Amino acid sequence: MRDWLRHHSDVKTIRVAAVDLNGQARGKRIPVRFADKLVKEGTRFPFSVMNLDIWGEDIENSPLVFDSGDADGVLKPTGRGFLPMPWLEAPTALLPIWMFHDNGTPYAGDPRHALADVVRKFHARGLYPVCATELEFYLIDDSGREFRVPPSPRSGKRRPGADTLALRALDAFDRFFTDLYDACEAMDIDADTAISEAGPGQFEVNLLHSNDVLKIADDTWLFKMLVRGLARKHGFAASFMAKPYEDWPGNGMHMHFSITDEDGVNQFGDGTHGGSPLLHNAVAGCLKAMAGTTLLLAPHANSYDRLVPEAHAPSGIAWAYENRTAALRIPSGSLKARRIEHRVAGGDINPYLMMAGVLGAALIGIEDELTPPPPITGNAYQLDLPQMPTTWQDALDAFENSPDMKRIFAPLLIDNLVRTKRQEIHYMAELSPEEILDLYIDTV
Incomplete structure (x- = not known):
């Protein structure tokens, strides 16, 4: 150093x-x-x-x-x-x-230690998680009374509509993204692909997978700090807030993970389309703990505006192969590279707590040899599925009372987080919607 x-x-x-x-x-x-x-x-x-x-x-x-x-x-x-x-x-x-x-x-109240504890439990079983994250964020002009897309530094024009996977949307903010990738390299953040997303001024950047889980969590935390700070340097805001615009998709933070043995061989793949029993165990653990982990996946008042049907965010507790309407998606591709994509979290998460909750739930599924329900097909929003908590208070209650969370987190951390969220729920009720957006744009 x-x-x-x-x-x-x-x-x-x-x-x-x-x-x-x-x-x-x-x-x-x-x-x-x-x-x-x-x-x-x-x-x-x-x-x-x-x-x-x-x-x-x-x-x-x-x-x-x-x-x-x-x-x-x-x-x-x-x-x-x-x-x-x-x-x-x-x-x-x-x-x-x-x-x-x-x-x-x-x-025990430090969230980075919480994730380190989960990783140690995997390693004690000879298992090694490999993780990657995908982060969505909006570039926002917040200088007026309402949020809107910033003018392009190149053209001076605002493009208020969505432009999914559009090179011109990326090119409009090329100077910002060039500086962002240079900064990621300087900070040893393994940033990969950038795309434009379904909202005006919305983008996604993928961080490369690694078997160093703490580094991936560090990268995710540092990346959020970097994007927000660099955007301000360029004259606008960047926000990972779960739902900055009522009429546009929210910001997700998808987490991909697989599990290898000591030799680096993926234990989720067994040469079949269905995947290995260990994959099914991990899926079952994540589904079983979904209600309890919702507070970690959606930790703020604004988070629950995103978790609604037909809004590009899962609301039902289900898994599927190659289906983005499910909470857990098993992507297509090489059968040897089988992995789980956990699609519930918003961009406003604490990555250490979110990753500890997801990996800890998967480990419970492995330890208890749980079996998941059959994978769904079709549109998950139109199926009769068990639902995640739909309010902040319900998620807090589910987290506090979850036996799974008590297996994953230290009692001190659970008590601290519950006290914190109770206080926030109480005082957030005094704020207007505009004040809530102003609070979250620079914090989450």
């Missing part, structure tokens, strides 16, 4: 950042002359900072605040930094960190 700073002598300040339960970056600005001390000793801030609400406020009556004296944890580098922050004017280094107790044990 110190070598990176030596090769970037123009960097004068460091941002240290940990991810809280809402996926927000919490941290400090530190002069670069303290880098050696920072790498060796870490830094400190209160445990309570890891579960602030979406406004950045303490959780009322949380035992982490006054009851415990608002005690500090120690935060150490994750091994992912230093990284450049290309959206800032001054050369700056980002050092991702995660939280521990003073005795060196991981803090």
